[in-house]
Amino acid sequence: MTIYADTFIKESPARQLGALAATLGRIASSAEKTARTKAIIPMLDECLQFIEWTLSSQPDKAERELVEISVMLKLWRDSWEYAQANELLRALLSVQSKKWSEQILESSGLLNS
Secondary structure, eight states: OOHHHHHHHHSOHHHHHHHHHHHHHHHHHHHTOGGGGGGHHHHHHHHHHHHHHHGGGSOHHHHHHHHHHHHHHHHHHHHHHHHTTOHHHHHHHHHHHHHHHHHHHHHHTGGGO
């Protein structure tokens, strides 16, 4: 495991979800901008890592939601070479990522602190 993973895993489950939500938010703001399309795959990969590292510390309902998001993120990553050239697909990723970010942030409990 990397130092980055060790640091992430030592955070509370709520903060782990907060980090995931933040990266999804960065994807949402970057996906529509053609100048930033090369940054999308590393951010998708980061989200997938965050989900993998936090799954075991989440309640069952959150775990299922994260697995579903993970499947969609993998599909986006695997099709990004094609999707990045299409303005509508970039907009779709932006909207989806924003929704996921808000959903995860809400479920993290960080907004209630």
